[in-house]
Amino acid sequence: MAQLAAVVGVGQTKYKTKRKDVSIAGMVREAAVNALEDAGLTWNDIDAVIIGKAPDMFEGVIMPELYLTDALGCNGKPMLRVHTAGSVGGSTAIVAASYVQSGVFKRILTVSYEKQSESNAMWALSNPQPFSPHLNAGAGGYFAPIIREYMRRSNAPYDAGIKVAVKDRLHGAKNPLAHLQLPEITMKEVEDSPMLWEPLRFLEACPSSDGACAMIIANEELATKSPRKPAWIRGTAMRSEPTMYAGREQVSPQAGIDCAKDVYAQAGIHNPRKDLDCAEVYVPFSWYEPMWLENLGFAEKGKGWELTMDGSTSLIEGGDIPWNCSGGVLSSNPIGASGMIRFAEAAQQVRGEAGGHQVDGAKTALGHAYGGGAQFFSMWVVSSEKA
Amino acid sequence: MRDVAIVAFAQSNCQRDAGAQNEVELIMPVLTEVFKQTGIKSAQDVDFTCSGSCDYQQGAAFAFVAGVDALGAVPPIKESHVEMDAAWALYEAWLKIQMGHAESALLYGFGKSSPGELPIVLSQQLDPYYLAPLWVDTIAFAAMQARTMLDSGEITEADMAEVVARSRNNALANPHAQLKGDQTAADLLKEATYVSPLRLHDCCPISDGACAMIICTIEKAEEWGKPYAIIKGIDHRIETHHIGSRDLSRSVSTEIAGEAVGVKNGKVDVAELYAPFSHQEIILKKALGLGDDTVINPSGGVLAGNVMMASGLSRIGEVAMRIIRGEITRGVAHATSGPCLQQNLVTVLEAK
Numbered sequence: 001m002a003q004l005a006a007v008v009g010v011g012q013t014k015y016k017t018k019r020k021d022v023s024i025a026g027m028v029r030e031a032a033v034n035a036l037e038d039a040g041l042t043w044n045d046i047d048a049v050i051i052g053k054a055p056d057m058f059e060g061v062i063m064p065e066l067y068l069t070d071a072l073g074c075n076g077k078p079m080l081r082v083h084t085a086g087s088v089g090g091s092t093a094i095v096a097a098s099y100v101q102s103g104v105f106k107r108i109l110t111v112s113y114e115k116q117s118e119s120n121a122m123w124a125l126s127n128p129q130p131f132s133p134h135l136n137a138g139a140g141g142y143f144a145p146i147i148r149e150y151m152r153r154s155n156a157p158y159d160a161g162i163k164v165a166v167k168d169r170l171h172g173a174k175n176p177l178a179h180l181q182l183p184e185i186t187m188k189e190v191e192d193s194p195m196l197w198e199p200l201r202f203l204e205a206c207p208s209s210d211g212a213c214a215m216i217i218a219n220e221e222l223a224t225k226s227p228r229k230p231a232w233i234r235g236t237a238m239r240s241e242p243t244m245y246a247g248r249e250q251v252s253p254q255a256g257i258d259c260a261k262d263v264y265a266q267a268g269i270h271n272p273r274k275d276l277d278c279a280e281v282y283v284p285f286s287w288y289e290p291m292w293l294e295n296l297g298f299a300e301k302g303k304g305w306e307l308t309m310d311g312s313t314s315l316i317e318g319g320d321i322p323w324n325c326s327g328g329v330l331s332s333n334p335i336g337a338s339g340m341i342r343f344a345e346a347a348q349q350v351r352g353e354a355g356g357h358q359v360d361g362a363k364t365a366l367g368h369a370y371g372g373g374a375q376f377f378s379m380w381v382v383s384s385e386k387a
Numbered sequence: 388m389r390d391v392a393i394v395a396f397a398q399s400n401c402q403r404d405a406g407a408q409n410e411v412e413l414i415m416p417v418l419t420e421v422f423k424q425t426g427i428k429s430a431q432d433v434d435f436t437c438s439g440s441c442d443y444q445q446g447a448a449f450a451f452v453a454g455v456d457a458l459g460a461v462p463p464i465k466e467s468h469v470e471m472d473a474a475w476a477l478y479e480a481w482l483k484i485q486m487g488h489a490e491s492a493l494l495y496g497f498g499k500s501s502p503g504e505l506p507i508v509l510s511q512q513l514d515p516y517y518l519a520p521l522w523v524d525t526i527a528f529a530a531m532q533a534r535t536m537l538d539s540g541e542i543t544e545a546d547m548a549e550v551v552a553r554s555r556n557n558a559l560a561n562p563h564a565q566l567k568g569d570q571t572a573a574d575l576l577k578e579a580t581y582v583s584p585l586r587l588h589d590c591c592p593i594s595d596g597a598c599a600m601i602i603c604t605i606e607k608a609e610e611w612g613k614p615y616a617i618i619k620g621i622d623h624r625i626e627t628h629h630i631g632s633r634d635l636s637r638s639v640s641t642e643i644a645g646e647a648v649g650v651k652n653g654k655v656d657v658a659e660l661y662a663p664f665s666h667q668e669i670i671l672k673k674a675l676g677l678g679d680d681t682v683i684n685p686s687g688g689v690l691a692g693n694v695m696m697a698s699g700l701s702r703i704g705e706v707a708m709r710i711i712r713g714e715i716t717r718g719v720a721h722a723t724s725g726p727c728l729q730q731n732l733v734t735v736l737e738a739k
Contacts, residue, residue: 002486002487002488003486023516055449056441056443056448057442057443061515062511063471064512065471066512066726066729067513067628069627069730070627074625075627076640078624078625079623079730080469081470081475082469083451083468085449085452095467098482098483101486103486104485118515236488238467239463240455240460240464241460241461241463241464242460242461258462259463375452
């Protein structure tokens with residue numbers, strides 16, 4: 001039986017295009033120190049470090065955990081490095097939680113990061129794979145046809161994506177750490193921005209960010225003694241499926257459906273829209289909000305866009321199930337950290353620590369991440385209540 | 388901690404260049420073999436899957452995604468990946484079993500190093516601001532480590548040659564080994580140095596290949612009705628990246644991990660140590676407190692074949708299979724990563 005574990009500290013950096021003022025180690029350490037301060041702890045209180053990031057080619061450092069051990073106070077301790085594509089930030093949090101839920105460790109530090117300005121993610125994502133056709137598409141080019149298929153099937157209005165782009169940036173303007181600060185953004189401005197990959201416009205795509213996110217996860221005894229409110233981990237789940245196979249449902253992948261069912265069952269969630277107070281979901285391109293609303297069971301098939309359009313997912317419009325109050329991936333995207341930011345922001349909401357983008361009285365929240373060709377999923381549910 | 392059983396292990400031959408074989412083709416035969424040993428049909432028959440690989444070996448991002456194709460992950464599976472040797476994938480799965488989220492797990496590691504120049508590629512795992520720009524390769528670092536040990540008088544070149552001779556001799560009985568032979572230490576010492584003081588045979592070869600393993604709870608192993616080896620302890624530690632801050636003749640992280648898993652709490656029949664350079668076997672033997680009654684690297688070790696990202700898990704598999712075959716009752720396996728043994732994992736395995 002899994003032991004209870006909780007997030008007792010969260011630390012993030014400010015997200016921006018280039019962190020020229022710090023090295024990779026300095027940036028990662030900044031997030032870790034912020035998490036330690038939030039938890040009222042020091043390096044000596046940490047039993048192990050679990051680190052995650054997207055492909056090593058994003059910075060050109062192979063297995064960077066080797067180099068980062070000194071900056072993360074890990075000498076003499078266990079260090080593990082997770083890599084599950086774009087879902088890695090979420091997967092890393094789940095692996096980190098298992099260090100404590102297994103009863104093997106009492107309190108651990110987990111960190112995810114990307115310093116995209118050190119290299120070129122578009123290049124690293126698109127270099128040819130041996131023995132495989134070369135797509136040279138980047139992420140947006142890969143997902144655009146899948147989005148077009150969603151639009152065709154659902155008859156969604158053409159501006160549902162535009163609405164998400166505006167909504168998440170208005171959320172982001174309430175989060176001082178968010179990379180894009182666009183408090184004046186309008187539907188027209190998004191619509192007028194250059195078309196990158198039909199139907200995705202420039203302002204419907206995530207930015208490229210530098211940044212790191214860290215969490216301290218502790219066992220029940222230590223979490224109870226923590227100075228600030230813990231976010232109890234009520235369920236964790238991961239699922240994977242291949243990039244391509246005959247008959248693959250790419251608009252609403254089975255791995256995402258299965259993963260959500262699994263994590264809801266663990267957390268006692270029967271109706272996600274009703275039982276959850278908010279969600280931080282990996283939406284790197286605007287249209288993925290309505291698509292994931294359906295995949296994750298918040299809306300019926302073909303109806304996800306209705307929740308987007310009627311403001312149900314907007315904190316500012318007083319929606320009943322706000323999505324991505326932090327601004328989401330559309331406002332900050334240090335790729336390897338983006339999943340962990342979702343998980344950490346979900347924790348901040350139920351701890352009551354989300355500041356200007358806090359959902360009043362949030363008790364239970366979902367953190368979600370996906371990666372690869374929408375084939376790797378990781379999710380957790382956190383709550384202010386133990387059970 | 389609950390005991391965890393190793394019920395199946397398979398490894399490919401270590402080959403210098405797998406040619407046009409891609410990762411999926413390297414992985415599938417070892418998966419098929421462990422499924423057969425366990426008596427199951429697919430990855431859907433275990434609760435969790437985890438792998439270890441490194442993108443830079445093949446020179447393209449997302450090497451592990453190809454691995455998922457080899458799994459036939461339809462319907463979807465619970466799956467994860469470490470950008471580390473697959474021995475750490477075993478650790479991740481071991482935690483899943485400890486916490487009750489899985490009763491069984493499939494692990495695999497794979498590496499195709501032949502497309503690039505591995506030693507120089509690995510120079511890019513160093514501190515990117517101060518060390519990587521110097522392009523110091525893994526062999527140069529290991530040579531420096533050997534030099535400090537020779538200069539202090541702790542070892543001699545003959546000691547290093549003895550390690551290699553034993554490894555090559557042991558490998559004669561290992562059908563998967565890449566390098567084997569009956570040379571004596573005296574023969575080896577006649578060869579020229581490669582990167583002084585290392586001779587070419589002091590360095591592990593570069594190999595392509597894969598390995599896979601299935602672990603489970605003791606209850607599940609009994610249910611499957613398969614013989615098994617028991618993981619009594621597993622621990623991993625890392626130490627400073629700054630070579631200048633370390634005593635290179637010691638492996639402090641191995642000492643801590645070995646202590647944590649209780650290596651010294653019983654007789655160690657066999658130890659499989661991931662020592663990519665001959666002198667490192669001497670360091671590891673000392674760090675784990677192994678005596679002369681322990682047979683070290685009966686497989687020939689990685690000096691006989693080194694599938695980077697799989698070799699650590701293979702060390703564990705080698706010991707487990709000896710226990711399963713009833714040849715030994717207690718053994719130690721070790722995995723390493725990073726320059727000059729920076730990060731280390733130690734397991735203690737026992738018969739039931």
